[in-house]
Amino acid sequence: MSLPAPAAWTGPRPSWWLIVSMGFTGLTALALAAEAAWLAWTGGPASAVPLAGAAVYLGHVAALGVRLWWPRPRPRRAGSLAAAPDGGTGVRFGYSGWLCYLVTALLVMTELVVAAVGLGAALSATVAGAVTAVFITAVVLIIGWFLVTMLRLAPGQVILSPAGISHRGLTDTRFVPWPAVAGISADWIGTPVIAVLAVPSPDIRVRRYLGRLGSARTRLRPFMLIRAIWLTADPATVYHALLYYAAHPGLRAELGTPDALARIGAGQAAAGSPAPSAPE
Numbered sequence: 001m002s003l004p005a006p007a008a009w010t011g012p013r014p015s016w017w018l019i020v021s022m023g024f025t026g027l028t029a030l031a032l033a034a035e036a037a038w039l040a041w042t043g044g045p046a047s048a049v050p051l052a053g054a055a056v057y058l059g060h061v062a063a064l065g066v067r068l069w070w071p072r073p074r075p076r077r078a079g080s081l082a083a084a085p086d087g088g089t090g091v092r093f094g095y096s097g098w099l100c101y102l103v104t105a106l107l108v109m110t111e112l113v114v115a116a117v118g119l120g121a122a123l124s125a126t127v128a129g130a131v132t133a134v135f136i137t138a139v140v141l142i143i144g145w146f147l148v149t150m151l152r153l154a155p156g157q158v159i160l161s162p163a164g165i166s167h168r169g170l171t172d173t174r175f176v177p178w179p180a181v182a183g184i185s186a187d188w189i190g191t192p193v194i195a196v197l198a199v200p201s202p203d204i205r206v207r208r209y210l211g212r213l214g215s216a217r218t219r220l221r222p223f224m225l226i227r228a229i230w231l232t233a234d235p236a237t238v239y240h241a242l243l244y245y246a247a248h249p250g251l252r253a254e255l256g257t258p259d260a261l262a263r264i265g266a267g268q269a270a271a272g273s274p275a276p277s278a279p280e
Contacts, residue, residue: 003270005236006186009228018069026062029055057109064102068191068229078265079233079241081258082159085175085205089256090161091264093238095230100154103170107147115140146171149209158226158238160245160260162252164203165196167224174224175205178252184242189225194239196224237264244269 032055039048082092118136121129150170159166164177180201187193198204228235241264245252254260263269 002234003236003240003267006192006239008186008188009192009235011188018065022062022065022069025058025065029058029062032058053109057106057113060102060106060109064099064106067096067099067102078237079160079261081256081261082157084159084161084163084256085166085173086161086163088161088163090159090163090166091241091255091260093158093160093231093233095154095156096232097155099230100150100156100170104147104151104154107143107150111140111143111147114143146210153209156230158231160241160255162255165224165242167196167226169227171210172206172208174207175203176224177201177203178246178249180204181246184239184246186239192228192235194226194228194235194242196226196242198223237267237269241269244273 032051036048036051036055039045039051079091079093081089084090114136118133118140121136122133123129153168153170153173156167156169158168164175165181166175167173176196176198180198180203181196182199183197185195185197187195226238228238231238245255254263260269
């Protein structure tokens, strides 16, 4: 059963500039791929290689843009039971493997291109080339650091357990116990997001793997910001489940059991829904 999406997610739409730019990028990728295929067919495979590489790169850029900003049917996949960071069991909502692949592939290709440019600058044996090579080396190290961190944490996940809410993104991990949750809201920050506001508590755990290089989101302690677009489950279902179990402390113990999956899958864990009556 599909639950209603928050109002904050139904209004904003991608700008025309973004739609046109993604469309142009996709058409350029197709044109380059066609040109590369023609060159390979007519006996110029060496000339086709750079065109094919550019087509693959731009194709991934267009695919990522479509995946992030193009409206799509709401997924029907529900959560699953998984081990929680606190050692118990909870309901897990995983990240999209396809989206993780697109980001990883683009980072790897960008890393290779930048490294090749840096190598060329270093081999030029000029002062300008040496300075450029040093700068590019720093860029390569930063991209590599981000890539290794992301691969260590991927795929991300959100786990609702009897103890609290755990979120493992691609650059940081966070845990907020239920008693510290001060509010849960839906917003739009480029894409739909779920924000968990918490009061300061010694039980809150935040680990930022990129330090100061992390995004602004990673420094919002004790906030937890979940990008809904990354979730394989219906983001509205995750949002309502967070609100439901935050409002009903007596039901949080079931989050480690199939009862929670059944309740969430049936659409009964909806914001504003009353807790079930105790059997007489």
